[in-house]
Amino acid sequence: xxxxxxxxxxxxGGARRNFDAFTFLARFAPLIFLLLLMLVFALLEPRxxxxxxxxxxxxxxSIIGLLAIGMTFVILTAGIDLSVGxxxxxxxxVAAAVAKGGMQDRFxxxxxxxxxxxxxxxxxxxxxxxxxxxxxxVAITRLKVPAFVVTLGGMSxxxxxxxxxxxxxxxxxxQPDFTWWGQGKILSxxxxxxxxxxxxxxxxxxxxxTRYGRRVYAVGGNPEAARLAGVNVSFVIASVYVIxxxxxxxxxxxxxxxxxxxxxxxxxxxELTVIASVVIGGTSLFGGxxxxxxxxxxxxxxxxxxxxxxxxxxxxxxxxxxIGVIIVxxxxxxxxxxSRRKRA
Amino acid sequence: MRGISKSFPGVRALDQVDFTAGAxxxxxxxxxxxxxxxxxxxxxxxxxxxxxxxxxxxxxxxQFASPQDAQRAxxxxxxxxxxxxxxxxxxxxxxxxxxxxSRLFISYRQLEQETLKLCRRIGLxxxxxxxxxxxxxxxxxxxxxxxxxxMKSRLIVMDEPTSALSRAEVEKLFAIIRNLKAEGxxxxxxxxxxxxxxxxxxxxxxxxxxxxxxRGKVAETDMDGIIRLMVxxxxxxxxxxxxxxxxxxxxxxxxxxxxxxxxxxxxxxxLHDLSLSVNRxxxxxxxxxxxxxxxxxxxxxxxxxxxxxxxxxVGGREVRIASPRDAIAHGIGLVPEDRKQQALFLSQAIRAxxxxxxxxxxxxxxxFISGAREDALVEEYRKLLNIRMASAGxxxxxxxxxxxxxxxxxxxxxxxxxxLIVDEPTRGIDVxxxxxxxxxxxxxxxxxxxxxxxxxxLPEVLALADRIVTMREGRVTGEMMRADATQEKLxxxxxxxxxxxx
Numbered sequence: 001x002x003x004x005x006x007x008x009x010x011x012x013g014g015a016r017r018n019f020d021a022f023t024f025l026a027r028f029a030p031l032i033f034l035l036l037l038m039l040v041f042a043l044l045e046p047r048x049x050x051x052x053x054x055x056x057x058x059x060x061x062s063i064i065g066l067l068a069i070g071m072t073f074v075i076l077t078a079g080i081d082l083s084v085g086x087x088x089x090x091x092x093x094v095a096a097a098v099a100k101g102g103m104q105d106r107f108x109x110x111x112x113x114x115x116x117x118x119x120x121x122x123x124x125x126x127x128x129x130x131x132x133x134x135x136x137x138v139a140i141t142r143l144k145v146p147a148f149v150v151t152l153g154g155m156s157x158x159x160x161x162x163x164x165x166x167x168x169x170x171x172x173x174x175q176p177d178f179t180w181w182g183q184g185k186i187l188s189x190x191x192x193x194x195x196x197x198x199x200x201x202x203x204x205x206x207x208x209x210t211r212y213g214r215r216v217y218a219v220g221g222n223p224e225a226a227r228l229a230g231v232n233v234s235f236v237i238a239s240v241y242v243i244x245x246x247x248x249x250x251x252x253x254x255x256x257x258x259x260x261x262x263x264x265x266x267x268x269x270x271e272l273t274v275i276a277s278v279v280i281g282g283t284s285l286f287g288g289x290x291x292x293x294x295x296x297x298x299x300x301x302x303x304x305x306x307x308x309x310x311x312x313x314x315x316x317x318x319x320x321x322x323i324g325v326i327i328v329x330x331x332x333x334x335x336x337x338x339s340r341r342k343r344a
Numbered sequence: 345m346r347g348i349s350k351s352f353p354g355v356r357a358l359d360q361v362d363f364t365a366g367a368x369x370x371x372x373x374x375x376x377x378x379x380x381x382x383x384x385x386x387x388x389x390x391x392x393x394x395x396x397x398x399x400x401x402x403x404x405x406x407q408f409a410s411p412q413d414a415q416r417a418x419x420x421x422x423x424x425x426x427x428x429x430x431x432x433x434x435x436x437x438x439x440x441x442x443x444x445x446s447r448l449f450i451s452y453r454q455l456e457q458e459t460l461k462l463c464r465r466i467g468l469x470x471x472x473x474x475x476x477x478x479x480x481x482x483x484x485x486x487x488x489x490x491x492x493x494x495m496k497s498r499l500i501v502m503d504e505p506t507s508a509l510s511r512a513e514v515e516k517l518f519a520i521i522r523n524l525k526a527e528g529x530x531x532x533x534x535x536x537x538x539x540x541x542x543x544x545x546x547x548x549x550x551x552x553x554x555x556x557x558x559r560g561k562v563a564e565t566d567m568d569g570i571i572r573l574m575v576x577x578x579x580x581x582x583x584x585x586x587x588x589x590x591x592x593x594x595x596x597x598x599x600x601x602x603x604x605x606x607x608x609x610x611x612x613x614x615l616h617d618l619s620l621s622v623n624r625x626x627x628x629x630x631x632x633x634x635x636x637x638x639x640x641x642x643x644x645x646x647x648x649x650x651x652x653x654x655x656x657x658v659g660g661r662e663v664r665i666a667s668p669r670d671a672i673a674h675g676i677g678l679v680p681e682d683r684k685q686q687a688l689f690l691s692q693a694i695r696a697x698x699x700x701x702x703x704x705x706x707x708x709x710x711x712f713i714s715g716a717r718e719d720a721l722v723e724e725y726r727k728l729l730n731i732r733m734a735s736a737g738x739x740x741x742x743x744x745x746x747x748x749x750x751x752x753x754x755x756x757x758x759x760x761x762x763x764l765i766v767d768e769p770t771r772g773i774d775v776x777x778x779x780x781x782x783x784x785x786x787x788x789x790x791x792x793x794x795x796x797x798x799x800x801x802l803p804e805v806l807a808l809a810d811r812i813v814t815m816r817e818g819r820v821t822g823e824m825m826r827a828d829a830t831q832e833k834l835x836x837x838x839x840x841x842x843x844x845x846x
Contacts, residue, residue: 209712211703218700221689228648228686229700229755230672289691 029333030281030297034304041308048311055190061303062196063251063258065296067270068277069196069203070247072295073240075278076207077220078287079140079147081244083154084274085267087132090162092252095125096171096262099178118178118257125256126249132158133245137238147241155271162264172261182258192254199247204292216240220287276323277302280330302326348387348397357383358395361556363549365499367402368528370521372541372562375551376574376633376800381534384551385501388532389421390414402498420492421501424508426484428476435459435472438491462490466520482513489520500524501532506540507635518544536633538567538839550574567840568832575802575831588810589625594660595794596676596763597621601644601654603637603818613637615644615818618654622763622794627785629809630798631834637818638798639681642765646671646678658762672701675762679752679769681798683745687752690741694733695722697740697751702758725754729784746777753784764788765796770804782808802831814838 041048067084074081099121132154139150184191207213218226219236227233256262281298283290302323309319348361358380365371375381386392388399390408399406401417408414411421428437435455436443444458445451459472468486476484485505492500502521506514521531521544533545541548541562549559550573558573603615615637622628632638643649645656647665656665658674665671671678680686689697699706699718706717722736729750733743740751749769756764769785770778785808789795799805805812812829814822814837822837 209715211707211711211713214696214700214703214713217692217696218689221692222685224685225687225689226700228646228668228678228680230669231700232667232669288689 030294030301034297034301037301037304045308045311048308057303057307058193059190060307061299062192063255064270064273064277065196065299066199066247066251066254067274068295068299069199069292070244071274071278072283072290072292073216073243075283075285076216076287076290077237077240079237079240080151081241082151082271083136083158084244084248085270086155086158086162087129087245087248088252088255088267088270089264090158090165091125091128091249092256092262092266093162093165093171093264094128095121095253096256098124099174100171118175118181121178122253125253126246129245129249129252130242133242137241140241141234141238166264170261170263174260179257179260182254192258195254200292200296207292217288273302276327279327282334284334285331348384348395358554361551363556365530365532366547367530368525369546370525370531370533370544372545372548373532373534374548374570374574379551380554381551385421385503389419389501415495418496418498420495420497422488422492422503422505424504426488428484428487430477431475433473433475434470434487437476437487438462438494462493465493466490481508482516485517499530499532503534504536506535506537536635536839538570571832571835575835589790590623590810591625593624594621595624597657598645599655601641603640603644613640613818615640618820620813620820622796624792624794625789626811627789627795627797627809629805629812630796630815631802631805631812632815632838634800636815636838638815639767642678642767642798646676646765672759677756677759677761677764679756679766681767683748683752688740688748691739693737694740694751695736698722698725698754698758701755705758721758725757729754730780746773749773749781761793763794767798768800769797802834806831
């Protein structure tokens, strides 16, 4: 439904901008590609367009989507965060342990009285995320270690912490008011989808309409110019990893609620899908250009692609190959569009 | 080289330039910044084809499509920024890309023996196995010379080889160059220090505004003769300001500014006990050649580089400036030397570029940016500065150089500064826009802003400034009111140093 609204919007834009077809195409390429993809799947597999399936897709992408929102901030500053999947697993386990009332009771499945409320669990997950992001942000800005290296280290550190924490196995079986955050619905819309979309709207406002957002773009566009214009570059860079951490924590909470379980291997390989979503959505890996709108499109695009491939019974290993190829093509397209714009 | 011309989009960098250096002589190549020296040298070394005109080398007409071509013919250029790999040995650097040995393997014995021979020839007392990283600047330069000799070059071009050397090291370099001369090797020597020309060189060529303006034997001229050739530009197009808006009230005072180079950055410029001040409404010009420390002074005042020591007082009160943010908080703005690298977010909208320093003026609840206020701000300065643009959403990179510079000026005007430092305000912009920028700076001064203008172009300094300070090698070498200043006087202070000029 939202897809239809966007389509007419884009079509109207096309009529106004038809004097420069290429610019238009480059700008809305992700959206056009998404619509084409949906058309193809709808023709090949009638089940695809059913509202059940579409909600299913949206629910599946909402966790990746939350992480991708955070990652958009990071990539806008020309940074990268490879640790998101690991941090998510660790934060999820901490939240689960809090919900189950501590370490010693964690295997008493079916014990419905012990444990803290979902509120404290959610806070714990987010606190772990914020802390993890802060540590990495400080390492990047204070120790001057490249983000790629810091978060590659973080990827290993947080995964190790998660494995250590969950030495005995997954933590599962939560109260219904906890799992509602992952499995519940409001007016037949899954709760994770609502969380994702609300977060996207807030992030969009922050990036477009606040002083902070301007600084994020400035630092990504030209850090030296930003510094000479009085922007506290280190603060901005550290802050985007904290924001990334927040979304890793929030994502961890929602994922644990949806699966009614938290485990140490959760989120393995998420960094790739998340970065792919952001990049496919048109955010430049060189920083300074991109949008939350693009990221939402990119996230849905990957979700639709995977969903369609599953419906068509495509082997999951082949799915991985396809995702990898698409990432490279998306960046190649971005580079091509940029060089063309420069020549024009 | 005969009738060499070279154009860049919009600019004719070299116009029918002739250049002749006799075999086996040491030839000084002189000219102000932007005179076209570098361009000519790049053509000679094959680094910047294509061009029109002919090059005759050793009696043969030659054409170089790449630096390798030129090197094969026997011309090697040693740039100010060395092209050495710091973590490789002296021997590896000397023969990089041309290592002796078989097709597959390098013969290290031969490599080190050959290098040792070359080092002895020029007096470099270092093992061929020493890492270049551990060498002094002067020694690294000798490695470059050894490399040039290893290529059997007959002409060595040195671009300001003495700028980072101590006096003793300069003596040693001169001895090497004289030895090369004795071996019949020609040297083209670019320098800003005119004393060196008289100390070392046989003949000279002066370039000005992309044209050849004079050549001759050093023995047949004197310092004044060369300075006259270098500056003989008409003031014509740039009308000098008539009125001064100097209020006599000190806006900014800098005392004892020192900046030391780190051992890791040998080409960095030092500042030595530098003091200056500027009044409200006054335009202070800083004149100096590249490498004199003008931009470094501006950056030190603005907190862009850490400076070792020094006192900055704004409006009579001493302040601590540790970062550009501190400087901005005290009402100091800086229009940096390199617009594209240091000031603009090229792919972003004019709007975002202009309002980055003035977010207080366009935000609501201290957090949100008001689109309406921002657009009003852009419109205000578009009118005031006469910026030619399509819309506030246009990418700033699509504007002409002059309009880009106006956007940067608007950014600082929007901050309502007390002191504005403008580094090369009209570099790379056309004549019409230049006059507009000059008028703007004058109007800003009238409104009570203290302005410091840094420029390589003496006519610009003379047209704008109420008072002019000259710099050379990180020191202030002179100060004069505009009424007393001439291009010759300033150039003397910029190139010869205060002792001789006095």
